[in-house]
Amino acid sequence: MTIKQLSAFVENKPGRLAEITEVLHESNVDIRAMSIADTTDFGILRLIVNCPDKAEKALRDAGFTVSQTSVIAICVNDEPGGLHHALKVLSQVGVDVEYMYAFISREDRSGAFVILRVGDEETALEALRKNNIKLLAAESIYDM
Amino acid sequence: MARQYWNPIETAPYHEMKALQSYRLSRMVRRVYENVPFYRRKLDEMGVKPEDIRSVEDLRLLPFTYKQDLRDNYPYGLFATPMDQVVRIHASSGTTGKQTVVGYTEEDIHIWGEIAARALTAIGANEKDFVHVSYGYGLFTGGLGMHYGAEAMHATAIPASTGNTKRQIQIMKDFGSTILCCTPSYALYLGETMRDMGIQPSEIRLRAGLFGAEPWTEEMRQQIQSLLYIKAHDIYGLSEIMGPGVAFECSAQQGLHINEDHFIPEIIDPDTGEVLPEGETGELVFTTVTKEALPLIRYRTRDIATLSREKCPCGRTLIKMSKPKGRSDDMLIIRGVNVFPSQIESVLLEFPEVSPHYLIVVDRVNNLDTLEVQVELSADTPIDMVRSLEKTEKRLRAALESTLGIAAKVTFVSPKTIARSEGKAKRVIDKRANILY
Numbered sequence: 001m002t003i004k005q006l007s008a009f010v011e012n013k014p015g016r017l018a019e020i021t022e023v024l025h026e027s028n029v030d031i032r033a034m035s036i037a038d039t040t041d042f043g044i045l046r047l048i049v050n051c052p053d054k055a056e057k058a059l060r061d062a063g064f065t066v067s068q069t070s071v072i073a074i075c076v077n078d079e080p081g082g083l084h085h086a087l088k089v090l091s092q093v094g095v096d097v098e099y100m101y102a103f104i105s106r107e108d109r110s111g112a113f114v115i116l117r118v119g120d121e122e123t124a125l126e127a128l129r130k131n132n133i134k135l136l137a138a139e140s141i142y143d144m
Numbered sequence: 145m146a147r148q149y150w151n152p153i154e155t156a157p158y159h160e161m162k163a164l165q166s167y168r169l170s171r172m173v174r175r176v177y178e179n180v181p182f183y184r185r186k187l188d189e190m191g192v193k194p195e196d197i198r199s200v201e202d203l204r205l206l207p208f209t210y211k212q213d214l215r216d217n218y219p220y221g222l223f224a225t226p227m228d229q230v231v232r233i234h235a236s237s238g239t240t241g242k243q244t245v246v247g248y249t250e251e252d253i254h255i256w257g258e259i260a261a262r263a264l265t266a267i268g269a270n271e272k273d274f275v276h277v278s279y280g281y282g283l284f285t286g287g288l289g290m291h292y293g294a295e296a297m298h299a300t301a302i303p304a305s306t307g308n309t310k311r312q313i314q315i316m317k318d319f320g321s322t323i324l325c326c327t328p329s330y331a332l333y334l335g336e337t338m339r340d341m342g343i344q345p346s347e348i349r350l351r352a353g354l355f356g357a358e359p360w361t362e363e364m365r366q367q368i369q370s371l372l373y374i375k376a377h378d379i380y381g382l383s384e385i386m387g388p389g390v391a392f393e394c395s396a397q398q399g400l401h402i403n404e405d406h407f408i409p410e411i412i413d414p415d416t417g418e419v420l421p422e423g424e425t426g427e428l429v430f431t432t433v434t435k436e437a438l439p440l441i442r443y444r445t446r447d448i449a450t451l452s453r454e455k456c457p458c459g460r461t462l463i464k465m466s467k468p469k470g471r472s473d474d475m476l477i478i479r480g481v482n483v484f485p486s487q488i489e490s491v492l493l494e495f496p497e498v499s500p501h502y503l504i505v506v507d508r509v510n511n512l513d514t515l516e517v518q519v520e521l522s523a524d525t526p527i528d529m530v531r532s533l534e535k536t537e538k539r540l541r542a543a544l545e546s547t548l549g550i551a552a553k554v555t556f557v558s559p560k561t562i563a564r565s566e567g568k569a570k571r572v573i574d575k576r577a578n579i580l581y
């Protein structure tokens with residue numbers, strides 16, 4: 001129940017992000033969700049796309065440093081306390097959250113989706129399942 | 145059986161070498177005194193007569209020659225033969241000021257081919273080899289120097305010259321190149337390009353390379369060897385003295401044998417000019433004793449090295465110089481500390497997370513020198529976490545500081561964003577050059 005996420009290294013220079021989106025556009029890659037982590041010198045662009053392997057190859061061929069990482073996607077109720085419920089489950093089993101970001105979908109308006117990178121994926125998945133938190137399968141995100 | 149040495153002089157006992165050097169030196173000094181007004185004036189000023197120079201020990205009585213002297217006498221002022229005996233001209237790249245012009249008689253060209261052949265023989269090449277020369281052909285000595293060396297030993301020269309890297313690799317593959325001659329940075333670039341083209345090193349027949357014209361480190365040797373599956377050897381030379389082949393590395397890969405029957409080396413303190421004992425580090429100085437067109441006395445190379453007469457496992461008795469640690473004019477003085485680009489390179493090469501492509505940027509901010517090292521991340525460095533990249537950066541900074549003695553900022557850049565060079569790599573941008581102080 002994990003999702004493939006791409007991380008691309010982006011220098012803090014005008015135009016670098018656009019170079020990445022150009023590569024994705026030319027390879028006909030659809031972006032599902034994204035976030036950027038920035039430091040003073042560089043950024044890391046994290047992407048969930050419809051076809052991660054193809055996108056990774058395209059970016060690598062274009063000379064970018066890209067890594068693939070596995071992340072968890074959950075669906076939480078889009079109401080106060082929705083995210084808190086899920087995070088509390090993780091905190092109770094002592095799982096670190098390295099980073100996370102959220103997105104919503106065009107079709108399913110009831111929930112908000114959260115991408116999580118956690119320290120211990122196994123434990124996290126087990127705890128989330130036990131507490132009936134909806135996990136998203138890779139295909140359902142890629143085909144969204 | 146293939147020849148192990150090109151010329152028996154390479155294994156001569158030192159007393160024989162010294163006798164030959166002394167004889168050639170005294171003859172050369174007499175010749176320049178008679179034919180080069182610049183040297184006659186210098187010797188007269190110092191009160192030295194040609195007949196005072198009888199042995200190599202008398203070298204220290206002689207004046208130094210500087211690159212500036214060649215510029216001041218541009219283009220042919222220091223030539224010792226009439227121009228009708230000069231069959232070839234080369235010139236240095238001359239990054240600053242006027243370029244320096246050098247000339248060769250027929251005999252000079254012959255000796256040059258001979259010493260380049262010695263270098264090729266020392267890495268195991270013979271007449272069956274295909275010597276792929278990817279140095280520039282032209283006024284630069286690299287291309288034609290190695291070319292004539294290959295021909296002198298009846299190997300097959302492939303004058304590929306520089307440029308069109310993909311085509312070079314195709315040529316290597318199709319023509320069966322076995323020995324590669326180019327700058328070490330270009331060798332790396334060729335290896336990378338080969339990888340990008342999906343060509344395995346086993347598809348080409350290269351087995352050894354002679355790389356020179358810029359200083360390079362032991363770590364860079366390992367990279368070239370593993371990228372191209374060849375043995376990588378250093379070759380040293382400078383156009384003022386001859387060109388490539390002044391000194392060469394043998395199979396032992398521990399220092400470079402100097403062709404001292406033609407070029408007598410000394411190591412001096414660059415500040416005082418005092419001759420330093422064997423084993424000490426200082427500026428390398430050469431006196432050419434057989435050159436006809438442009439003989440030079442105690443030429444200051446600006447290269448920093450050491451000399452050693454320790455026994456070499458290859459059997460050669462020719463004196464050895466260390467790989468040049470850098471050039472005294474490449475040396476950066478940053479916050480009062482001497483920094484050589486080669487030191488930075490050797491640190492970077494210890495980190496698999498980065499590639500050996502880098503740029504050193506020196507600037508002055510609020511009257512304080514700043515040092516920044518821009519380095520390319522390797523294509524397969526895991527980069528999802530800011531923390532892990534910052535950790536790598538921190539380790540790199542610490543390693544640089546402990547090697548250099550000053551702090552450096554490290555900036556990661558994407559692969560292949562630092563300009564590649566087909567000749568000598570441009571590694572330093574010193575923005576302080578425009579600041580008056």
